[in-house]
Amino acid sequence: MHKRDIANILFITCVLALPAGPATAETTEPPLNPADAPSECRKDSDVIDINLLRKRLMETPRQINTWIDNTYGFRFVYPSHLKPSRQFEPGYLENGSWSWFSEKDKGFPLVSLALPGTPQKTTVAEIRIGVSEDPVTVRQCRNLPPNATPDSLKTFRHKDNIYTFFSGSDAAMNKSISVQAYRTVHRDRCYSIELMVYGTNPDAVDPPDYAAMKPDEAMTRLTSLWRQMDFQWLPDMPVRKEK
Incomplete structure (x- = not known):
């Protein structure tokens, strides 16, 4: 054979x-x-x-686990071998902000979920969910940010919520970053759900890290993960009436 x-x-x-x-x-x-x-x-x-x-x-x-945020009212499921984090690790082309497209002090991180990578962290791919309660940021939440790709803006409705989608990227010093964002306003807060791939040229790592995912492959896998997470808003809690 x-x-x-x-x-x-x-x-x-x-x-x-x-x-x-x-x-x-x-x-x-x-x-x-x-x-x-x-x-x-x-x-x-x-x-x-x-x-x-x-x-x-x-x-x-x-197996899959369920992440439930009762404070901000959302849930999603994820493969149990992934470990959620409440911190956004900063990098050369991003500062760990609640949203790559917005100022850091205008919001804060909620949860991130990263794909497994090589020990050198040559390619880092993660989904980040951040929130802002800043009034100006909330009003401009679904607008196209200055650092987004001009023709990437799309708008759609999902379960009574209007979302906008846009993307952006940057590169410098053998490093690159690509971000796809889903934005919506929910209960007077601006939420940014971002698929982020942060990469380093494998040849710039000592020794060269040719086992690392290529950025395009990482974004494909990240998109697949996002589609499986079944992100949902929790129902409003009924208001208790005083007797």
């Missing part, structure tokens, strides 16, 4: 082994986007390490 035939058989095995179905808080098998499949399952190589393939399939997330 030729190596290519073996590779095709193993690829089919990989596809059948991946979980499927909608992601909800009750499921134990969250769906995986094809872009998230282990690289050993892809057709771009005839060489497959069976032991590595078995290890990667065993490590495929089988």
